[in-house]
Amino acid sequence: MDFYDPKKIATGIDQIMQEAPVDIVLVAHGSLLAQPECEDNLTTCRDSLLINLISPILFIEACAKHFAVQNSGTLAIIGSVAGDRGRKSNYIYGSAKSGLWRVAQGLQHRFANTKVQITFIKPGPTDTPMTAKLKVNGTKLEPVKNVARQIVLGIDRGDRIIYTPPKWRVIMWVIQHLPSVIFNRLNI
């Protein structure tokens, strides 16, 4: 499927949903295009926003329409801790994830008092193909199985938001509340 084509996404999701009732959808696609390349090349900048924000929203809305009709289903969406505060190292990717969080909040409001569950997931740096370059540079990465397990448990609990590993909730709270005078001295 072309992940940027609204008509193909709508048709594809309609077909899947008509085959059998769907319990859980996990919207998990994304790409960590390097921040310096997004600054130098507007095509890369656009591509990052397309794959990390626009495309997930199209899939989310295509699925939400069906969940609204059946009044059941869990829509789990992978965002990132990168969306919690704009940082020089990844603010284009982060802005897309932040936008996704706003969409998830809107959905949580829309589906409040229904049987449709919206779970938004904010992983920290995790050992997957996406972070292969970071791993070479020595960035500490969480094993993907731990993150996956915590996502499954959080969805089963009906969490609205999952930080995984949980320590990232505290780390990002601190980062969000740092005054600019301190924040601007950090190389993050």
Ligand SMILES: NC(=O)c1ccc[n+]([C@@H]2O[C@H](COP(=O)([O-])OP(=O)(O)OC[C@H]3O[C@@H](n4cnc5c(N)ncnc54)[C@H](OP(=O)(O)O)[C@@H]3O)[C@@H](O)[C@H]2O)c1
């Ligand atoms: N790894 C981390 O540290 C980390 C941290 C926070 C959030 N996340 C988020 O977690 C989610 C999963 O990422 P991951 O870490 O598991 O990385 P990954 O293994 O690279 O998975 C990314 C997925 O997105 C798909 N994808 C990328 N560009 C696409 C395109 N243009 N069209 C269609 N599919 C495309 C990939 O498909 P192909 O395999 O076919 O290319 C792949 O299945 C992403 O939303 C990512 O932003 C990751």
